[in-house]
Amino acid sequence: MTRILPCLLLLSSLLACAQDQATRPVKVDVSGAWILREQIFDEVQTHRMSLQVSRLTNRVTGQVGSSKIDGTISDSHVSLKMLTSNGRVIATYTGEAKDGGLKGIGDWDGTKSQWSARRPVIKPEGSPRTHTFTPTEFYRTFSATTPPVLHIFPGDTVRTKSIDAAGTDENSARRSIGGDPLTGPFFVEGALPGDALVIKLNRIRTNRDWAWSGQSLIGNALAPDYLMNLKRVRDFNSRWKIDTAKGTVYLDAPTNPLKGFSVPLQPMLGSVGVAPQGHNATRTIESGDFGGNMDYNQIKEGATIYLPVFHDGALLFMGDGHAAQGDGELTGDALETSMDIEFTVDVLPQKSIGTPRLENDEFLMAVGIAGSLDQALQTATTEMARWLEGDYKLNPSESAMILGSAMKYDIADLVSTQVSIVAKVPKSLLATLKHQ
Numbered sequence: 537m538t539r540i541l542p543c544l545l546l547l548s549s550l551l552a553c554a555q556d557q558a559t560r561p562v563k564v565d566v567s568g569a570w571i572l573r574e575q576i577f578d579e580v581q582t583h584r585m586s587l588q589v590s591r592l593t594n595r596v597t598g599q600v601g602s603s604k605i606d607g608t609i610s611d612s613h614v615s616l617k618m619l620t621s622n623g624r625v626i627a628t629y630t631g632e633a634k635d636g637g638l639k640g641i642g643d644w645d646g647t648k649s650q651w652s653a654r655r656p657v658i659k660p661e662g663s664p665r666t667h668t669f670t671p672t673e674f675y676r677t678f679s680a681t682t683p684p685v686l687h688i689f690p691g692d693t694v695r696t697k698s699i700d701a702a703g704t705d706e707n708s709a710r711r712s713i714g715g716d717p718l719t720g721p722f723f724v725e726g727a728l729p730g731d732a733l734v735i736k737l738n739r740i741r742t743n744r745d746w747a748w749s750g751q752s753l754i755g756n757a758l759a760p761d762y763l764m765n766l767k768r769v770r771d772f773n774s775r776w777k778i779d780t781a782k783g784t785v786y787l788d789a790p791t792n793p794l795k796g797f798s799v800p801l802q803p804m805l806g807s808v809g810v811a812p813q814g815h816n817a818t819r820t821i822e823s824g825d826f827g828g829n830m831d832y833n834q835i836k837e838g839a840t841i842y843l844p845v846f847h848d849g850a851l852l853f854m855g856d857g858h859a860a861q862g863d864g865e866l867t868g869d870a871l872e873t874s875m876d877i878e879f880t881v882d883v884l885p886q887k888s889i890g891t892p893r894l895e896n897d898e899f900l901m902a903v904g905i906a907g908s909l910d911q912a913l914q915t916a917t918t919e920m921a922r923w924l925e926g927d928y929k930l931n932p933s934e935s936a937m938i939l940g941s942a943m944k945y946d947i948a949d950l951v952s953t954q955v956s957i958v959a960k961v962p963k964s965l966l967a968t969l970k971h972q
Contacts, residue, residue: 564612564633565589570653571728571848572600574642578815582728582848584885585653601730614638657687657725664691664880674699674717674855678818678828680811680847684723687849693738693880694722698855701806701872706743716820716829716856718807723849724881731845732887733810733852739878740803740837740857747776747785747859750867756950757866776871778859785859785871799860803875804836806856806865813846820856823905823954827892829856830903830956831865832948834894842884842893852881864950891919899960903948909955913945916959924961928969938965 572585587598589609598605600618603626607616616629629651631640642649669686688694698719699705703712711717727733751774755763775788778801786798809827812818823829827843835841843850857875894901902923904916917939924935942965948956 564609566596566609566614566633566638569656570638571656572651572653573848574649574651576644576647576649584728609633614640657689659689659725663689664693665689666693666695669694669696669719669722671697671719674703674712674719675721675853676712676715676717676820678718678809678812678820678822678826678853679816680851681815681817682721682811682851684721684849684851685719687723687725688881689725690727690881690883693878695739695876695878697743698805698857698875698877700748700874701856701869702748704874706874706876708744708746716807718820718853718855719877720853720855721811721851722853722881723851724883725849726885727845727850727883728848728885729846730886730888731850732884732889733843733845733850734882734884735808735841735843735852735854736880736882737805737835737837737839737841737877738880739876740805741876742778742780742801742803742857742859742873743876744874745778745780746788747778747871747873748869749774749776749871750869752868753866754868754951756955757864774867776859778873799871802833802836802860804833804858804861805854805875805877806831806835806858806861806870808835808841808843808852808854810843810845810853811847811851820853821952823949823952823956825891825905829952830892830905830949831856831858831861831870831951832894832903832946832956832958833858833861833863834896834899834901834946834958839894839896842887842889842895844889844891845883850883854879864947866950868951889919890922891915893919893923894958895963897963899944899962900966901946901958901960903956903958905954905956907954909947909957912955912957913959916945916957917943920959920961924966928966930969 566587567589570585572583574581583600585600594609596607596609604619612633614631617625618627627644629642638653642651699711701716702714703717705711751772773789776785777788778785783801784798785801807829812826821829859871859873861870892903902916902919904912906912921935924930944960946958948958
């Protein structure tokens with residue numbers, strides 16, 4: 537008995553030590569919200585991630601999108617598994633918590649990845665803020681590789697400027713070569729792939745007294761025989777005078793038939809877009825699901841634009857101001873001019889949209905962008921149906937009753953390789969529906 541007692545005491549001591557080792561507090565607290573960044577070959581994916589650490593077992597649990605996280609942490613070493621809802625392992629991660637972040641190696645079914653995670657940036661005190669940004673450089677591609685000019689938060693407002701499509705500013709100074717050079721990109725903190733970026737256009741105003749336009753109709757809008765026999769007019773002056781006091785625009789040196797001709801001043805932005813998917817660097821004269829050179833004349837003061845987010849921070853560009861523009865931008869270049877811009881941003885987390893959306897006081901609008909008008913119409917109609925079914929919880933037959941009786945279409949843009957049609961529904965008719 538005297539020999540057994542010391543052995544029992546020793547065993548008890550060893551078990552207590554082991555238990556203490558397993559449950560001792562971790563050196564780094566990884567609980568809370570993270571932004572996970574994974575690089576697999578040359579593709580980068582970014583997700584929201586939340587983690588919780590059990591102080592009793594040092595077990596780590598959490599969530600990434602619809603996937604669950606399960607793992608352990610010892611001191612600063614982290615081992616995690618990403619699981620489906622039924623518990624199947626999708627990927628594993630090992631790494632270290634260091635300098636306020638996480639970093640390590642991942643494995644997706646035998647494919648190695650580099651991963652890291654950072655804490656979301658906290659809004660500064662006094663938010664939301666108003667920023668004044670005066671651009672010194674302008675960009676001619678929508679791209680995720682362009683360095684952001686300013687980091688802003690949801691709720692922030694930006695006051696800035698744009699130059700015209702030929703690169704000329706409010707002082708008639710050349711600031712860039714042509715091709716729709718844009719202001720930006722603006723990095724919106726908290727905007728992640730799968731979200732929708734919200735851009736409220738508070739103020740869109742011309743800031744000089746002249747504009748210029750194309751001189752003839754674009755071929756996309758003309759019958760082949762008319763286009764083939766079309767005689768171009770030489771030395772036609774298509775410079776316009778902007779009269780802000782009267783709210784009109786008229787030709788600076790009109791021919792006799794056009795001496796009394798003027799159009800209302802209706803400032804708008806031809807381009808509002810985010811960085812496209814993947815590594816694409818898309819010319820600023822193009823448009824797509826990322827927005828871009830949509831040239832829709834309702835992208836004006838008071839409108840709200842919704843764009844899908846494909847990259848961390850969204851990377852928002854804008855510009856290509858027009859003093860006025862008819863449907864389709866039929867002369868290829870509308871009444872091109874420089875602009876003063878004020879906008880406010882917001883983020884709708886995990887709000888998946890397939891194509892740009894807009895709204896103003898009168899309409900909900902879905903922009904269909906494609907290589908042909910029939911495809912653009914299909915895209916616009918589909919997105920509007922999804923909008924009503926998603927936000928108003930309508931079934932397909934219920935949304936069909938609304939669209940079949942009240943839908944309106946605008947031809948927005950006929951100029952580039954992609955054309956666009958806008959499907960729109962009067963908000964007054966939706967007021968009786970319960971918005972979810």
